Amino acid sequence: xxxxxxxxxxxxxxxxxxxxxxxxxxxxxxxxxxxxxxxxxxxxxxxxxxxxxxxxxxxxxxxxxxxxxxxxxxxxxxxxxxxxxxxxxxxxxxxxxxxxxxxxxxxxxxxxxxxxxxxxxxxxxxxxxxxxxxxxxxxxxxxxxxxxxxxxxxxxxxxxxxxxxxxxxxxxxxxxxxxxxxxxxxxxxx
Numbered sequence: 001x002x003x004x005x006x007x008x009x010x011x012x013x014x015x016x017x018x019x020x021x022x023x024x025x026x027x028x029x030x031x032x033x034x035x036x037x038x039x040x041x042x043x044x045x046x047x048x049x050x051x052x053x054x055x056x057x058x059x060x061x062x063x064x065x066x067x068x069x070x071x072x073x074x075x076x077x078x079x080x081x082x083x084x085x086x087x088x089x090x091x092x093x094x095x096x097x098x099x100x101x102x103x104x105x106x107x108x109x110x111x112x113x114x115x116x117x118x119x120x121x122x123x124x125x126x127x128x129x130x131x132x133x134x135x136x137x138x139x140x141x142x143x144x145x146x147x148x149x150x151x152x153x154x155x156x157x158x159x160x161x162x163x164x165x166x167x168x169x170x171x172x173x174x175x176x177x178x179x180x181x182x183x184x185x186x187x188x189x190x
Contacts, residue, residue, distance in 0.1 A: 012065050016058040019071060024057075028073055032057045035075035060177025067112045067137060068174035076176035088169060092189045094161040099148045101167070110175035112139045115148060119156050120164035120186065131156075137172070159189045 020029065033053035040048040051059075056075070064072050089102040103113065114137045135151040152159070159165070168182040 009062065009066070012062050013058050016061040016065070016071075017054070019061070019073075020054050020057055024073055029053055029057075032075050062177075063172050063179055064174045064177040067114075067172050068110075070174060072177050076178065088183065088185065090167055090185050090187055092159055092165060092187045094159045094189050097149050097153070097159055099152050099159065099165075099167075101146045101148060102143065103146070103169075104143045107139060107142060107171065108173070110173050112137050112172045112174065114170045114172050114179070115146075115151075116168050116170070116182075117148070117152055117155070118166045120166060132166075132168070161189050163189050165189065 024032075030053075036050050036053050036056040039056075040050045042048055057072075060076070061072050064070050087104040089104075091098065091100045099117075101115065107113065115135045116132050117135050118132045133155040135148050135155065136146075140146075149159070152165075165187050166184060167187060168184040170182050171180040173179070
């Protein structure tokens, strides 16, 4: 059984595939193929691979469409996303229940912050096996204070004192369909 969020992402990827077949010219499809050859990805083991042009088109468009409802028919000029100077201060408390985030820094007009979290379930193991879930996103003016407890408890459960959670931020650029490297934090609930 899938969640509403999973269903929404599936619809975006399905629409991107339809757009690739129906709306893009041969020259645009070739530009995406060239783009993906110039910017290979790394798998979970750190090995480089080049996805298909259609795959890269779908992933860039998923980011762009999810945060700005805009389609990218041409690949971005490069994949070097602005890595913002973003300072975050986080606190997690069991009583009262709160997951408070304070963000300082700058965002460009085309950028959104994306907040994800996961309970720490695999001590000493890779984050790949943790259950990361998106909590929220926005492009609020910084500095910005936000309480994500409602989103966290809806995805997982109430915070418990002494337990650890992961929180990560990424910056999505809707003009290029790119997302920054994560800024990750590990918190112990007080």
